[in-house]
Amino acid sequence: MRLTVGDHTATASLLDNETAHDFASLLPLTLVMHDLFGREKPGQLPRALASGGLPQSTYQVGDLGYWSPSRDLAIFYHHDGQRIPNPGIVIIGRIDSGLDVIASAGGAFHLTIELID
Numbered sequence: 001m002r003l004t005v006g007d008h009t010a011t012a013s014l015l016d017n018e019t020a021h022d023f024a025s026l027l028p029l030t031l032v033m034h035d036l037f038g039r040e041k042p043g044q045l046p047r048a049l050a051s052g053g054l055p056q057s058t059y060q061v062g063d064l065g066y067w068s069p070s071r072d073l074a075i076f077y078h079h080d081g082q083r084i085p086n087p088g089i090v091i092i093g094r095i096d097s098g099l100d101v102i103a104s105a106g107g108a109f110h111l112t113i114e115l116i117d
Helices: 018-024 099-103
Strands: 002-005 008-014 029-033 040-044 063-067 072-076 089-097 109-114
Touching: 002 099, 008 018, 008 099, 018 089, 072 089, 089 099
Parallel strands: none
Antiparallel strands: 002 008, 002 109, 008 089, 029 040, 029 109, 040 072, 063 072, 063 089
16 A cells, blocks of 8 residues: 655555455555554544454554544554554554654644555
8 A cells, every 4th residue: 555645655565354355345545544542543444344353452653554443544653652442453554665754743633544455
């Protein structure tokens, strides 16, 4: 996938789980993102995703996760040592390159996500 913020791009890969497949069906998509806890950039999706992925309470820098209570896509750019509260986050993908584009985007920004070959 290509993730675009202004004139800057990052790339990411989706995992092979039901939640990730459902997310891919929404693309292309532009989300309004913001900063949360100095560790992640979440943005609300237009609808809930299938719950076929396994929720977990941990993440790695560069993970793309789905937080079901608020229908958010979250991109993790810093690990603060905290665990994700229940019901946990479903990891749907991983940033391959350009994580700094997302991390440095500041407060509110638009993120366009599209599938690429």
